Amino acid sequence: MIGLVIVSHSAKLAQGVHELAAQMAGDQVGISDAGGLSDDSETFGTDAFKILSAIEEVWCDDGVLVLMDLGSAVMSAEIALEMLPEQQRQNCLLSNAPLVEGAIVAALHASLGEPLQAVNRVAEAALSAPKLANTS
Amino acid sequence: MENQSSPFSPFEGKIERNEPHQEGGNSSNSHASPPDARSSQLEPPHQLSKSVVVTVSDPRGLHLRSGRDVVRIASQFQAEITASNLSRNSNAVDLKSILQLLQLQARQGHSLQLAATGPDADAAIEALCSLF
Numbered sequence: 001m002i003g004l005v006i007v008s009h010s011a012k013l014a015q016g017v018h019e020l021a022a023q024m025a026g027d028q029v030g031i032s033d034a035g036g037l038s039d040d041s042e043t044f045g046t047d048a049f050k051i052l053s054a055i056e057e058v059w060c061d062d063g064v065l066v067l068m069d070l071g072s073a074v075m076s077a078e079i080a081l082e083m084l085p086e087q088q089r090q091n092c093l094l095s096n097a098p099l100v101e102g103a104i105v106a107a108l109h110a111s112l113g114e115p116l117q118a119v120n121r122v123a124e125a126a127l128s129a130p131k132l133a134n135t136s
Numbered sequence: 137m138e139n140q141s142s143p144f145s146p147f148e149g150k151i152e153r154n155e156p157h158q159e160g161g162n163s164s165n166s167h168a169s170p171p172d173a174r175s176s177q178l179e180p181p182h183q184l185s186k187s188v189v190v191t192v193s194d195p196r197g198l199h200l201r202s203g204r205d206v207v208r209i210a211s212q213f214q215a216e217i218t219a220s221n222l223s224r225n226s227n228a229v230d231l232k233s234i235l236q237l238l239q240l241q242a243r244q245g246h247s248l249q250l251a252a253t254g255p256d257a258d259a260a261i262e263a264l265c266s267l268f
Contacts, residue, residue, distance in 0.1 A: 020200075024201075101235065105234055108234050112208070112211050125233075129235040129239070132239070132241070
């Protein structure tokens with residue numbers, strides 16, 4: 001079963017999305033969050049080392065999917081990935097999915113035991129999924 | 137949120153099975169005979185198709201957590217499973233997708249038509265009905 005990492009500029013947002021994802025996943029899926037700057041969670045920002053330790057926290061051989069809000073969250077996550085040992089990096093994926101919807105979908109599908117690429121595919125499908133009824 | 141009446145849902149919170157869809161099957165069977173046994177006898181497994189209308193009983197409607205349970209159950213079956221919200225006249229959506237399921241925007245009292253096609257369609261519908 002894959003692990004999930006939630007990255008946001010806001011520590012509170014990352015924790016909140018983490019909690020939401022945990023509701024969807026039950027307790028079988030490892031989920032961690034990395035929000036705010038490493039030395040000061042009250043300041044908005046992202047930190048590669050914080051993301052790295054969040055990845056290590058939920059690391060498993062099935063892989064880890066990283067969900068980010070945007071901007072420097074993506075760049076920090078890329079740097080975190082570069083710091084991973086080669087073998088782990090190959091099994092760690094940055095998702096293009098929107099953070100909230102993506103985390104909900106990824107958590108649910110991870111809990112169903114789906115592999116990393118499959119979970120990422122359904123999470124990224126949230127990019128084009130309308131919220132309102134009858135708009136598809 | 138009133139219970140919008142539909143010909144299939146005379147009782148609030150109850151499930152009424154409409155005539156199972158049996159393409160090519162004998163549609164003159166009475167409603168009283170057990171639909172599950174009948175369809176498995178008449179249909180090759182891959183053509184099994186079953187449809188019911190359920191009424192959403194949860195006061196909060198079909199929300200994230202109840203949707204999660206629906207997707208979990210639906211994912212256990214091979215059958216293709218769709219749902220449409222008759223009360224909103226919505227398109228049919230894939231019940232194995234939480235995003236699509238939430239697009240039903242189903243409130244308490246809404247009538248949802250569930251349809252399953254596949255070898256385990258009967259069991260899928262039976263399992264899903266207990267969630268509404």
